[in-house]
Structure formats: structure tokens, C-alpha cells
Amino acid sequence: MIIAITGTPGVGKTTVSKILAGRLGYEYVSVKDFAVERGIGTPVGEELEIDVDELADAMMREFAGRDVVIDGHLSHYVPADVVIVLRAHPKLVAERLEARGYPRKKLAENVEAELIDVILVEAIEENENVIEVDTTGKTPKEVANEIIRLIERGVKKRVGIVDWSDAYDEVLPYLNLSEG
Numbered sequence: 001m002i003i004a005i006t007g008t009p010g011v012g013k014t015t016v017s018k019i020l021a022g023r024l025g026y027e028y029v030s031v032k033d034f035a036v037e038r039g040i041g042t043p044v045g046e047e048l049e050i051d052v053d054e055l056a057d058a059m060m061r062e063f064a065g066r067d068v069v070i071d072g073h074l075s076h077y078v079p080a081d082v083v084i085v086l087r088a089h090p091k092l093v094a095e096r097l098e099a100r101g102y103p104r105k106k107l108a109e110n111v112e113a114e115l116i117d118v119i120l121v122e123a124i125e126e127n128e129n130v131i132e133v134d135t136t137g138k139t140p141k142e143v144a145n146e147i148i149r150l151i152e153r154g155v156k157k158r159v160g161i162v163d164w165s166d167a168y169d170e171v172l173p174y175l176n177l178s179e180g
């Protein structure tokens with residue numbers, strides 16, 4: 001089974017994916033490492049611009065029929081058996097990205113993306129089987145356990161479980177509104 005773990009940077013994909021892979025005995029794959037190793041993607045500044053179709057093809061050639069957890073904010077472009085969209089309160093995302101020293105503009109873009117469900121919408125457009133999991137106030141282990149329970153119960157789709165519209169005022173200082 002291929003499980004894709006996606007979400008805004010800072011929601012905890014890597015932490016949860018590694019725990020999940022360990023618990024299930026699945027291989028762990030990072031989209032970024034995979035793309036770098038296979039020469040998929042073009043460096044643009046400090047970022048790697050990845051062609052998502054090329055990524056999906058290469059990943060399916062390599063992982064079809066295998067048990068793998070694919071970690072990355074582009075993993076929902078891979079035709080996985082299930083896509084898990086991790087969510088976290090936008091303030092948490094802001095604090096984590098700030099602690100990582102993200103530049104102001106990049107921080108604002110990602111906080112806004114979490115606020116308005118960008119990755120969730122993309123994932124739903126790409127895959128029938130999308131499960132949203134709110135990580136807010138939970139430990140990474142609890143999140144991994146929740147994912148395992150949902151998969152074991154045969155849940156295929158669960159979306160619309162968070163609404164960050166009330167968080168808008170709280171994260172306003174992080175947003176780049178003046179540059180719009």
C-alpha cells in the first residue's frame with residue numbers, strides 16, 4: 001500500500017511519516033530526497049522546482065506494489081492508495097516556520113496556505129481517497145496512531161474536519177497583506 005503524507009510545511013509530515021513507517025513496517029521515502037537522487041526537478045534559487053508528472057511517474061515505476069510512506073508537500077500528486085493531509089493551526093505553523101528562520105515572505109505564504117486549505121484542495125483534486133488529520137494539540141505518536149486506526153477501519157475519505165477561519169486575526173501579523 002502506498003500512503004502519501006502531505007500538508008503545509010511545518011505541519012509535521014516528516015516526523016509523523018517516520019513514526020508511521022516504523023509502526024507499519026513500511027519503507028519511508030522523502031519526495032525531496034527521491035527527486036534529488038533521480039535528478040527530477042530544476043534548482044530555482046534555493047528551491048527545487050519539481051515536475052509533478054515526472055515525479056508521479058518515477059515514483060509509481062519504483063513503488064507500485066510496495067508498502068511505502070511517501071513524505072512531502074507534493075506527495076498528493078503521486079497516485080497513492082490513500083493521501084493523508086496533515087493540518088495544524090496556522091499559528092502553530094507560523095511559530096514553527098519562524099523558529100526555522102523562514103524568510104518573512106515564505107512564512108506568510110505558508111501560513112496563508114494552511115489558513116485557506118490550499119494543499120487539501122489540491123489533494124482532493126488529485127485523489128479520491130483523502131483523509132484529513134488535525135495534528136493540533138496532539139503528539140506525533142498520537143497522530144500516527146490516529147492514521148493507523150483510520151486506515152484499519154477502512155476509512156477512504158474524511159475531509160472538512162478543520163476550519164481555520166477563526167484563526168485569521170491571530171495570524172494576521174504573519175501575513176504579508178501590504179504587499180498584495
Ligand SMILES: Nc1ncnc2c1ncn2[C@@H]1O[C@H](COP(=O)(O)OP(=O)(O)OP(=O)(O)O)[C@@H](O)[C@H]1O
Binds near residue numbers: 007010
Ligand atoms: N502532533 C504533531 N505532529 C507532528 N509534528 C509535531 C506535532 N507536534 C509537534 N510537532 C513538531 O513539529 C515539527 C514538525 O516538523 P516536520 O519537519 O516534521 O514538519 P514537515 O511538515 O515535514 O515540514 P517540511 O514540509 O518543511 O519538511 C517537529 O519539530 C515536530 O516535533
